Amino acid sequence: MKSILKSIIEDSRDSTKLGQVATYIPELAKGDRDALGACIFDVNCDSILEGEYKTKFTIQSVSKVVILICALIDNGKDEVFSKVGSEPSSDPFNSLLKLEINENHKPLNPFINAGAIVCTSLVSGDNGIEKFSRIHNMMKKLANNDDIDVNYSVYNSEKLTGNTNRAIAYYLKGANIIEKDVEDILDAYFKCCSIEVVVEDVAKIASVIANNGVAPWSNERVIPEEVNRIVKAIMTTCGLYDTSGTFSVNVGIPAKSGVGGCIMAVVPNRMGIAVVGPALDKHGNSVGGVKVMEDLSRKLSLSIF
C-alpha cells in the first residue's frame, strides 16, 4: 500500500500546477503551491506517510467536522438541526445566497461557513474562549496530539480580513439564529480555522471516525455512535462544497476539504486518510488532494458505493 500511495503522489504532482494557493487571507498565500503529502492511518494503528507529509498547514474548514461533533454532543441532533439544515449546497463555497433563500433563514448545512458559525455558537461554553477550548480539546483528543495549537499569524489575518464571515454572523443574529455576541463567536471560529496541523494529525482524526467513534490507539469511545454516523453522512453529501456530488461519484468516500489545502477522508471500518496540497481549484478544493483521493479510491477499492 505504501508503494501505491507513493506512485499516486508522484503521478499527481503535475496536477498541482493547475491550482492556485488561497489568497483571500494574506497568510494563506504563503502556502507552498507545489507541496503534496499524504498519510494513511488505519484502524489497527498502522500508518503510512508519503510525499511532503511534514508540511504544516492550517486546518481551516476541516475543523468544521470537529465543530459539528462538539455541537451534536453538547446539544443533541434535534437542537442542532433546528438551527442548521443538512442539505448540500450547489452554490460556490463563498456564497451568501443560499443563506437567505432558505425559507426559514437557516444555513443549509454545517459545512458552509454560515452553518459552522451556528454550530460554534451552539458548542458548550459561556463565551468564545470556553467554546474554542472545548473544540480545541476535542481536536487534540481525536488527533492524539496535545501539541496542536493555533497559528496566531493566520488567526490574526483571518480576524482582520474576515468581513464576509462577519456579514454572515450579523445576518444570522438579525434572523435570531445565533443569539450570543457575534465577535466573540467569530473569535472562536477563526481560532478553530487557524489550528496548525500535519497530515498525520488529520489522518488520526479520520481514523477515529472510520472506527465508529472509538480511538484505535486506546479503544476509548470519543464520539457517540449516532453522532459519528451523522458526521459521515454529512461529509458524504456536503464535504467538498459544490463538488460533493461529483466527489461521491468519482471517489465515494466521506470527506471534508479546507482551503488550507487539506482533504480528510474516512474509509469506514478501515482507515483515515489525509492529503495536503495547498494549490486549490476554483471550488476551493486541493487539486492534488482530489487527484490523490480519486486514484487511491480506484486502486484500493475504497468507495462505499
Next chain:
Amino acid sequence: MKSILKSIIEDSRDSTKLGQVATYIPELAKGDRDALGACIFDVNCDSILEGEYKTKFTIQSVSKVVILICALIDNGKDEVFSKVGSEPSSDPFNSLLKLEINENHKPLNPFINAGAIVCTSLVSGDNGIEKFSRIHNMMKKLANNDDIDVNYSVYNSEKLTGNTNRAIAYYLKGANIIEKDVEDILDAYFKCCSIEVVVEDVAKIASVIANNGVAPWSNERVIPEEVNRIVKAIMTTCGLYDTSGTFSVNVGIPAKSGVGGCIMAVVPNRMGIAVVGPALDKHGNSVGGVKVMEDLSRKLSLSIF
C-alpha cells in the same frame, strides 16, 4: 424481519394523513391517500410483502434510476456527465431555477426532471419509440417481470399537462444540451414515468443494484459494476429531491422517490426495499414511505454510514 416490517407499517399509517396525493396530473390525484405497502427483496431472493403491497402505482421519478443506467451503459460516464452534472440541488423538485444559474446551462443532476430528460435523449435509439423500448426492456429485466407496461391514462394525462417539462426541454434545446426533437424525447420520458408497477417489481430492481449489478435470480450481470456504483452514489446525494441530505442523516440508504408515492431503496449487499404510500409531503416524497424507511433503517441497522 416480517413482523418488524408489519409493525413499522402499522405505526406509520397515521403519518400518511399528513400528506397529500399529487394533483398536478389529474390521473395521479386518483391515488389512494391511505394506502401503505412495502416489499423487501433480498439478494438471496427471499421476499417479504406487507401492507397494501398489491397497490398499483406509476413509477414516476423512480424510473430516472433506470434511465440513468441505460444512458451510462450506452454512452459511458464521461459523455453523460458532459451534459448533466452530478451535484445535488437544494431547490424544490419542480424548480427551473437551477437549470439556468449553472454556468454552463447543464442540469444539476440526472434525478431532476431536466437531467432525466437529457439522459433520455442520450439513451440508444433513433427516436423516442426506440429509446423508450430500450428503457422499458431494461426495466422488465431488472424487475424480472415481462408484464410491466405503461398506464396509458396516466401517460395521456402527463402528455397533456406536461408544459413545465416542455419548457425545460425547449430550454435545454435552446442551450444545445439536447439536440433531437423535443416532443419525441418527451414522449419517451412521459412513457417511462407512466409505467405501472407494484412494490415487488421495484424491490426487485433495487435488489439488482444492491447485488452490485447482478440479478440475484439468475446471477446474470445486468448493470456494469462502475455504472452500478455511480447510480448508488447519485441516489445517495440526489435521490430525494431537496431532502436528500436529511434522508442521508436520518436513513442513510441510497434511495429514489417518485410522486407516484414510491420510495425505492438499495441496501448494498443485502436487499432491495420498496415502499408505496401516495400521500406526499411538500417536497414530493411519500410521507409514509419516508417514515417506514427511517424506522426500518434504525431497527435493522441498514445505514451505510
Next chain:
Amino acid sequence: MKSILKSIIEDSRDSTKLGQVATYIPELAKGDRDALGACIFDVNCDSILEGEYKTKFTIQSVSKVVILICALIDNGKDEVFSKVGSEPSSDPFNSLLKLEINENHKPLNPFINAGAIVCTSLVSGDNGIEKFSRIHNMMKKLANNDDIDVNYSVYNSEKLTGNTNRAIAYYLKGANIIEKDVEDILDAYFKCCSIEVVVEDVAKIASVIANNGVAPWSNERVIPEEVNRIVKAIMTTCGLYDTSGTFSVNVGIPAKSGVGGCIMAVVPNRMGIAVVGPALDKHGNSVGGVKVMEDLSRKLSLSIF
C-alpha cells in the same frame, strides 16, 4: 438641430466598434456593425434624417411597445396587469430566472420576452394570424406607412431557433398565465419581432406617443390617453433591459431598445427619435444608439427630469 445631430452621429461612430452584432439568430448576424443612422420626427411633422438612415433593420423588441399598446386597448389596464407585472428587471435580457421567482409566476413586465408573449396572447384575435394582423395594422398606422412588412428570412430564422422563447411560453402555459396554443402565439410574436423598418418609421411611431397618442399628421387619436401614459411610464422604468435605470440617469427619456440595433425614444410633447446601430453592448442595447441618445439629451436638454 440638424447639424447637432450630424456632429453627434459622427462623434459616436467610434463607439460602434466596441459592440457586436447580435448572433443568436443567424439572420441578425448579417447586420452592418458599422452603420449608425437616426431620425428625429417632431410633433409638427418636421423631420431630420442623418447618417445611414436608409439602413433597413428588424424592429425586434421595439415591437413590444406596439404589442403592449394593443393589449391595453383590447383588454384594459386591470386585465393586462393581472397577467404581467410592471416592475423593472435587474436581470440580463435573456434571463428565465425572474419569470419563476415572482411569487405568482407572472412575468415581471411587458418588455421582457415573457411579458411580451403574454401581451401577444392577450391581443384581440381568435388565433395567431388575427393577433398578428391586429398588431401589424397598429404599427402601420403609428408609422403612417402601409408598406412595412415582415422580413421572412428573419422570421423563419427566429422560428427555427426560438427554443428559449418556446421554453418561456410553455412555462407560462404550465403556470396558466397563457391559455391558447403556444406555437400559434409564438408565431405571431416572431412575426412582430421580424417586421422590417427604417428609422423614419420608428421615429414616427415615437412621435405619436410624444404627441399624447394623437398622430401629428392627421390629428387622429390612435392611442387612448391613459394607455399612452402607461406606455411612457413603462418605457422609462423597463425600456432598456437591465440598464433602464442608468439610461434614466444619463438620458432621461422614455425609450425602448431592440437587438436589431434600434432605440426608439419619446420626448413628451416635442418629438420622436429613432437611432439604429446594429453593434450591441452586452446588455443587448445598441452601443452607438445609447451614445447618440446621451449626447442628444444633453445638448438639446431633452431629459424629462
Next chain:
Amino acid sequence: MKSILKSIIEDSRDSTKLGQVATYIPELAKGDRDALGACIFDVNCDSILEGEYKTKFTIQSVSKVVILICALIDNGKDEVFSKVGSEPSSDPFNSLLKLEINENHKPLNPFINAGAIVCTSLVSGDNGIEKFSRIHNMMKKLANNDDIDVNYSVYNSEKLTGNTNRAIAYYLKGANIIEKDVEDILDAYFKCCSIEVVVEDVAKIASVIANNGVAPWSNERVIPEEVNRIVKAIMTTCGLYDTSGTFSVNVGIPAKSGVGGCIMAVVPNRMGIAVVGPALDKHGNSVGGVKVMEDLSRKLSLSIF
C-alpha cells in the same frame, strides 16, 4: 386644491386598516396606525396642510434622497456610480440577495439599504459624526427648519437591532466597496434614518427638488442642477422599493417612501408633496400614502408621463 386634498384623505382613511405599522424596530411599532396627514408645498411657497399633519415621524428611507444628494455633491456622479449602481431592484426591500448576484458586488442602487450605506460612507467627513453632521445640515437647509433633530429612542432602537444592516455593511467592506470603520458609518446612517419630522418639513425638501434645486423661499441654489436631475430619475425608477414600476404607472411622480410611513413626492416645476400614514403594505410603503398619491395624481393631473 385644499378641498380636493381634504376629500382624498377622507376617502383614503379606510385603506390604512389594510396595513401594519413597521415592527422590526420596537420604537417604530409605536406609530399611530390610523393616522393620515399630508402637506403640499408649491414652488411659490403656498402650502396646504390636511389630516393629521402634526403627526411626528422618523424620516427613515426618505433620508436616502438627502444622503444621495450629499454623496453626489461631495464626490461627483462618476465616483458615486463607480461604487453603487442605478438600477431598480425587483426584490423585496429587505433582501440581501441582489447585493451579491451583481457581478461586481455593487449595491444595485442608492435607495436600497446597501446603496445608502455606501453613499453615507462617501459623504464628506473624517468620521461618522462629521458625515452625519453634513447630511443633517443639508436636511435642515432643504426643509428650511433648523430644529429638526434625531429621535434618540428610535436611533438607539435602530442601533441595537440593526444586525441585518451590519451584515450588509460588513459584506460591503469585505468586497472593498466601503473602506472606513463599519460601526462608525452605520452610526451616521442610523442617525439619518432616525431624524424626526412632520409632513411640512418633507414637503419643503421636495419643493426644492421640484424647483430644480433652488429653495423657493430664498431663491438660493441648494442642489446643483445635474445632481437634482439625477435624484429625480432615481426617485422615479427606484423610489418605492419593488413597486417603483407600478407607482410610475399608477402615479407617475418621482417619489421616495420610508418605513416611518412617509412618502415624499416631487412634481417638477410645481410642488413638493408629503404624506404620512404609518400603516404599511407588505412592500414597506404607506398604504394610505400610496392611495393619496394615486388620487392626487389623477385628480390634479400630476403625472410626468
